Amino acid sequence: METKRSPRILVFSTEKISDPGIDQAGLRKIHYSPSVYVISLPCSSGIKPRWVLHALKKGFDGIFIAADGHECSFSPHCAELTNNIIVECQRRMKEENFNPKRIRMAALCSVCAEPFASHMANFSKILAELES
Amino acid sequence: MEEKQEKKRIGVYICHCGGNISDYVDVEQLRDIVSNEKNVVISKNVMFACADSNQKEMIKDIQEEQLDGIVVASCSPKLHLHTFRNVAERAGLNPYNYVQVNVREQCSWAHSDHPDQASYKAAGLIRAGIKRVSHSEALENIQIKAHKSVVIIGAGVSGMRASIDLARMGNQVFLIEKEANAGGQIAGKGKLFPTEQTGKMVVDTLMDQIRRLPNITLFTEARVAKVTGSIGNFKVDIVIQKAQDETISLQAGSILVTTGYETYTPKEGEFGFQTSPRVITLDVFDRMIRECEGKLVYDKKQVSSVAFIYCVGMRQSKGDNKYCSRTCCTSTIHSSLVMHEKFPRIRALHLYRDIRTYGKQEMLYEKSSKAGDIYLMFQEQHPPHVESSGDQMKITVKDHLTGKQELDVKVDLVVLVTGMVPRTDSNQVAELLKIPVGSDKFYNEIHPKLRPVETVINGVFLGGSCQGPKNISESVQSSLSAAAKINAIIRKETIELEPIIARIDAEKCTWCGKCQEVCEYDAIFQVETNGKLVAAVNEAVCKGCGICTPVCPYDAIDLIQYTNQEIEGMIDGFAQDVELKAREREEGAAHEEGGVMMKDFPQLWRSIMDVLDEGPKTIPQIALKLSQPAELITWHMMTMNKYFIVEPAGIDENDEYYRYQLKNKA
Numbered sequence: 001m002e003t004k005r006s007p008r009i010l011v012f013s014t015e016k017i018s019d020p021g022i023d024q025a026g027l028r029k030i031h032y033s034p035s036v037y038v039i040s041l042p043c044s045s046g047i048k049p050r051w052v053l054h055a056l057k058k059g060f061d062g063i064f065i066a067a068d069g070h071e072c073s074f075s076p077h078c079a080e081l082t083n084n085i086i087v088e089c090q091r092r093m094k095e096e097n098f099n100p101k102r103i104r105m106a107a108l109c110s111v112c113a114e115p116f117a118s119h120m121a122n123f124s125k126i127l128a129e130l131e132s
Numbered sequence: 133m134e135e136k137q138e139k140k141r142i143g144v145y146i147c148h149c150g151g152n153i154s155d156y157v158d159v160e161q162l163r164d165i166v167s168n169e170k171n172v173v174i175s176k177n178v179m180f181a182c183a184d185s186n187q188k189e190m191i192k193d194i195q196e197e198q199l200d201g202i203v204v205a206s207c208s209p210k211l212h213l214h215t216f217r218n219v220a221e222r223a224g225l226n227p228y229n230y231v232q233v234n235v236r237e238q239c240s241w242a243h244s245d246h247p248d249q250a251s252y253k254a255a256g257l258i259r260a261g262i263k264r265v266s267h268s269e270a271l272e273n274i275q276i277k278a279h280k281s282v283v284i285i286g287a288g289v290s291g292m293r294a295s296i297d298l299a300r301m302g303n304q305v306f307l308i309e310k311e312a313n314a315g316g317q318i319a320g321k322g323k324l325f326p327t328e329q330t331g332k333m334v335v336d337t338l339m340d341q342i343r344r345l346p347n348i349t350l351f352t353e354a355r356v357a358k359v360t361g362s363i364g365n366f367k368v369d370i371v372i373q374k375a376q377d378e379t380i381s382l383q384a385g386s387i388l389v390t391t392g393y394e395t396y397t398p399k400e401g402e403f404g405f406q407t408s409p410r411v412i413t414l415d416v417f418d419r420m421i422r423e424c425e426g427k428l429v430y431d432k433k434q435v436s437s438v439a440f441i442y443c444v445g446m447r448q449s450k451g452d453n454k455y456c457s458r459t460c461c462t463s464t465i466h467s468s469l470v471m472h473e474k475f476p477r478i479r480a481l482h483l484y485r486d487i488r489t490y491g492k493q494e495m496l497y498e499k500s501s502k503a504g505d506i507y508l509m510f511q512e513q514h515p516p517h518v519e520s521s522g523d524q525m526k527i528t529v530k531d532h533l534t535g536k537q538e539l540d541v542k543v544d545l546v547v548l549v550t551g552m553v554p555r556t557d558s559n560q561v562a563e564l565l566k567i568p569v570g571s572d573k574f575y576n577e578i579h580p581k582l583r584p585v586e587t588v589i590n591g592v593f594l595g596g597s598c599q600g601p602k603n604i605s606e607s608v609q610s611s612l613s614a615a616a617k618i619n620a621i622i623r624k625e626t627i628e629l630e631p632i633i634a635r636i637d638a639e640k641c642t643w644c645g646k647c648q649e650v651c652e653y654d655a656i657f658q659v660e661t662n663g664k665l666v667a668a669v670n671e672a673v674c675k676g677c678g679i680c681t682p683v684c685p686y687d688a689i690d691l692i693q694y695t696n697q698e699i700e701g702m703i704d705g706f707a708q709d710v711e712l713k714a715r716e717r718e719e720g721a722a723h724e725e726g727g728v729m730m731k732d733f734p735q736l737w738r739s740i741m742d743v744l745d746e747g748p749k750t751i752p753q754i755a756l757k758l759s760q761p762a763e764l765i766t767w768h769m770m771t772m773n774k775y776f777i778v779e780p781a782g783i784d785e786n787d788e789y790y791r792y793q794l795k796n797k798a
Contacts, residue, residue, distance in 0.1 A: 010703065016579060023208045026237035034249035037256060037706045038238055040209075041694055042632070045650075046678025050687065054700050058707040073568055073578050073588040074677035075652045085682050110579065 006033045007061035007127035009120065012047050013040050013108070016073065018066035021112035030113050032120040036064075044068045044105075045081035049089045052103060053096060062102045062127045063089070064119065069107035079107070099130055139201035139229070139266045143174035143193055144258065147181035147206035149236055150774040156240040158251040158715045162205075165255060165710060169262055173197055179770045181206045184790055185751055185762065187219050194223035201225075201265035205233040205258045226270035228631075228693065233261035251712055260705030267697040273628040274671055278364035278385040280304060280622050285356055285561065288316020289604055290596030290611035291390035292338040297615045298388075299345040303622065306382045307342070307350045308370055314339060314350060316392050318604060320415075322422045325466045325496060334604075351380070359387070359564045362672040363591030364627045385622035386591045388614050389575065390607075391561055393552040393597040396445035396453065403441055403548055404518035410525045411518060411546045414440075414464060421471050428475045430545050435478060437543040438471070439527055440464050441516055442484040446551040449512060455572050457551020457601040462493040464549045465500045472503050480505040481541060483516050483529055509533050518546055552601040565592050566653060574600045585614040588675060589653075590629065593618055632676035632693050634669050640688035641666040647680035647689055656680060736760075736768055737777070741794060748781040750789035 013019045019040050025032065037060075041047065044067045052063050065082060072078030082105065090100035104126075106119050144166050148154035159177050167175035174193055178186045181204050193199060202225065204216050209232040217227035235254045243250035282298050284291045287309035295305045313319065314335065321331030342348050351372060357379065358369040364385050372378045395415055398405035405411050409431060412420075417438075420430060428435040442464065446457045461484070468480045482505055489497040501507070509532040510516055516529040524542045531537050554573040555561075562569045567587045568576040575598050578586045585593050595611025596602060602610065621627060634647075634655070643665040648656040655674040656667050667689075678691035690696060736758075743749055743757050751769055755762040769792060772778045781793040 008707075010706070019208075020210065023210065023234070023237040026239070026242035029241055029244055031245045032242060034239075034243040034246050034253045037253070037260075038234075039699060039702055041678060042691070043677040043679055046681050046691060046694070048682045048687070048696070048699075050696065051699050051703065055703045055707075058703055060703075060707070070571055073576060074675060075650075075679055076568060077650075077652075078679075081650065081679060088682075 006035050006124050007131070008035045008059060009033070009037070009062045009064055009123060009127070010055045010060045011036060011038045011064045011066060011120075012044065012051075013038050013066040014044050014068050015040050015042055017068045017071055017110055018044075018108035018112065018116070020110040021108050022066070022116050024111060025113040025116050028113055030117045032117040033124050035124075036120050043072060043074045043078065045072070045075060045078050045085065047082070047085050049085060049092055052089045053092055053098075056093065056096075056098050056102065061131070062104065062123055064123055065103070065105040066108040066116070067105050071107070071109055101126060101130060138171065139268070140171050141173045141197060141199050142169075142171050142201045142203065142262060142265060143176075143190070143197065143199040144169075144172055144203045144205070144262065145176050145178050145181050145186070145190065146235070146258065147204065148177060148179050149206060149240075150180060150770055153206070153236050153240040153254075156244045156247040156250045157235060157254045158247075158712065159254075161712060161715070162251065162255055162258060165712075166258055166262070169259065171266065172262060174199065179767045182212050182215055183766060183770060185766045187215075189763075190216075190219050191223040194220065194225050199225065201229045201231075201268060203231050203233060203258065203261040203265050205235045205254065205261065207236040208234045208238070228271040229265060229268050231261045231265040231268065233257050248712070248714065251715070252710060255710040255712065256706040256708065258705075259708055259710075260702035263701030263705040264698050267695065267701050268693070271631040271692065274631050274633075276362075276364040276627045276629060276672055278622045278625050278627045279366075279383045280625055281306065281382070281384045282386050282388060282618055282622070283308060283356075283366065283368045283382055283384040284388045284390060286310075286316065286390040286392055286596070286598070287314035287350060287352070288390060288392045288596065288607075289318045289334060289338065290392070290607040291316075291388070292335070292342060293608045294388055294390065294595055294611040294615040295348050296338065296341050296345065297612055298619060299348045301615075301619045301623070303347070303385075303619060305345075305348045306368075306384065307348060308354050308356060308368075309350065309352045310355050312353050314342075314352065317395075320419075322418050323466075323470055324604065325462060325493065356561065356564055363629070364622070364672075366591065385625075385627075386593065386618040387565065388593045388595055388611065388618060389561065389565065389567065389587075389598055390595040390611055391555055391558065391598040393601070394555050396457075396550040396553045398444055398548055398550060403444060403516065404520075404525070404546065405548060408518060408520050408525060408546075410520070410544065411548065413548050413550050414460070414467065415550075417545075417547045418467055421467065421474060424475075428471065428478060433523060433544065435475075435544040437479040437481070438468075438545045438547055439481040439483060439525070439541065439543040440468065440547045440549055441518075441527075442482065442549045443512075444548040444550050445553070447485065447512070453551070453553060453572070455601070456488060458488065458490075459601055459603045460549045460551045461488045462496060462603070464547075465489060465493075465496045465505075468500055468505055469496065469503065479543075481527075481543060482507045483510055483527070484508070485510065485512060508539070552597055555598070558598065565589060567592055567594075570600075572600065574598065585610055585617060590675075591621070629672070630676070631671075632691065633671055633674035634676070634678065634680050634689050634691050636667045636669060637688045637690070638662075638664075638666045640686045641684075642686060642688075643667055644685060646683045646685070650679050650683050652679075737772060740765070740768060740772065741777070744778065744792065744794045748791035748793040750784050750791050752789060754792075 220230045281304035318331040353373040514530040570576040593614035595614040596607035659668040755765040
């Protein structure tokens with residue numbers, strides 16, 4: 001069994017917006033790294049920084065936040081709130097000696113199948129470069 | 133947070149999905165690995181987890197093995213979350229003690245190029261599901277009393293039509309109209325495509341039906357002043373403009389917003405609007421056609437040529453209105469045809485960016501072209517220039533389709549085709565109801581395709597063009613769809629809500645107010661508990677977004693079903709390493725359970741086909757006839773179904789099992 005894998009990425013997606021886009025990538029067999037794992041939440045502004053830190057400590061190489069942005073049906077301030085979470089995560093990551101580049105955010109919509117795969121490829125590349 | 137009792141008897145079902153999963157993921161090996169996980173008492177492979185026979189099997193397992201949590205590793209939860217929640221419920225297990233793991237869309241299909249790594253990932257996903265269900269808690273849906281009444285804001289054609297259906301379904305309807313008369317924008321329209329009825333005729337027909345329904349109350353010259361409460365029990369205060377304003381409070385189980393649109397007013401000087409004498413909008417032109425008799429006259433001069441300029445104020449790459457208003461191409465061409473009918477021999481020139489007469493409206497475009505109307509295409513960066521020229525208007529336009537040749541055309545009248553824009557008071561209504569507004573400033577639904585008339589506020593629905601440009605039929609379709617949804621919710625007078633809401637740990641909370649600041653729905657309030665001020669959540673109002681959870685400096689808020697234990701447990705499940713043996717892929721290899729070899733399949737299929745030759749049969753009937761286990765027959769029937777050899781032929785007389793028949797026997 002092959003043991004060398006591409007960087008492990010934990011994606012926080014949202015049930016109504018980015019999740020259908022990620023599902024669609026699978027449906028259309030648009031491939032991305034099998035080291036990508038997805039946790040789905042109601043809103044990207046509900047991600048607790050402690051979960052991000054927990055994942056990094058457990059061996060994830062990077063955290064990707066599929067943000068709802070302006071499409072969020074819960075809050076018109078979602079983009080700003082999610083960004084605040086990233087800032088707080090990066091602050092805590094620095095304290096714990098994790099490179100802040102290990103967290104990344106992009107807005108993904110319910111049909112963003114290709115963009116999702118391409119974000120995963122780019123982020124994997126960035127994370128692999130951090131290792132070298 | 134309160135520590136929950138870990139589940140002790142978990143059942144895990146890993147679905148083949150007829151090969152969609154098992155062709156790439158080694159489901160048999162995963163079943164064996166999972167069976168060794170802590171607290172897992174059942175680990176099974178199933179051909180189709182969603183199949184009726186498997187659902188029955190799961191119910192049996194839950195009851196006989198006294199399972200306290202179940203995990204189904206199959207397709208996206210969007211497809212079968214509720215299917216398996218119902219299975220759990222039918223077996224007497226709390227439906228929230230079920231977790232669905234997506235090993236198809238987010239694993240076998242996405243990684244079909246790397247089957248071994250897909251299996252590795254699936255192991256992590258399933259373990260995460262087990263960890264999640266270990267910490268899941270039994271929840272009861274929130275029950276809320278509902279008034280069997282609806283407030284409809286806006287008595288245009290959408291609101292009027294929806295009020296009639298809702299009233300006929302036995303609901304009390306309060307129809308609120310800001311203007312002195314019902315009918316909205318349509319009341320002032322002339323002939324409408326395709327029925328050629330006038331707007332007034334449409335409105336009169338609806339008004340006649342409303343008058344006959346005693347359970348509709350129409351309030352005119354009324355505006356909504358305040359909305360409180362939540363789904364099932366809204367209190368809507370309306371102010372009726374009289375010599376002395378009167379305030380009335382209405383109780384409603386649901387609210388339908390059908391506030392409509394406004395027409396774009398061109399800016400001063402835009403294509404000569406208000407600065408040149410013979411430039412008008414399409415609405416004014418339509419009124420002229422209706423009011424003139426014998427000859428078309430504008431400003432005391434007979435009109436013998438008209439130029440329509442399309443997309444005025446719409447599709448602006450640099451302005452506010454980036455969208456297409458959809459209805460204006462059809463309206464303009466229809467107006468041109470009505471003009472030709474009433475005043476023959478008037479020349480019509482259409483200066484357009486694109487013609488969007490979708491659907492059967494395309495016939496109008498064809499008819500107009502045949503009537504001799506001239507169409508010239510221009511581009512946004514080269515808009516037509518309009519100036520006065522004696523008692524006519526001179527238009528200079530670069531014709532995009534003939535090598536960008538610049539043309540000068542003189543006409544008697546320039547008509548600016550303006551589209552739909554959100555109402556100027558739409559923000560006030562949005563603020564009262566807390567419904568989101570999109571970047572185009574129209575109201576936003578939850579999902580444009582899957583939940584097109586619902587808003588994120590439970591119980592508040594959208595209908596018609598307050599949501600974006602729509603023609604009359606589309607507006608009525610959406611408001612009737614909302615009416616049907618509303619009736620389905622309030623007709624039982626009791627509503628069940630999912631209990632996914634925020635929960636405060638009063639011991640940790642010190643009331644800093646940060647959670648209240650970010651809550652868009654005023655769901656968080658202050659209470660005193662044991663002499664201490666803490667935050668509390670209004671269950672009926674909380675939307676379960678979780679936005680309040682990360683802002684708490686003391687981590688005193690969790691979203692139910694997304695608690696720290698559940699999310700961090702999932703991360704632990706993903707992170708756990710797994711040793712997988714390389715998968716054997718020999719053709720004709722023995723299938724595990726049942727000991728049936730690949731080469732045996734055709735014979736068994738032939739036997740099944742022989743049985744079905746007699747007529748439709750259920751799986752237990754076929755199994756009995758062939759003296760084979762029902763599980764084995766299910767397995768083969770599902771594959772035969774996938775390859776279109778058999779097909780379902782309705783449920784049996786006991787409402788218990790599906791019958792199947794040969795596909796070519798249908």
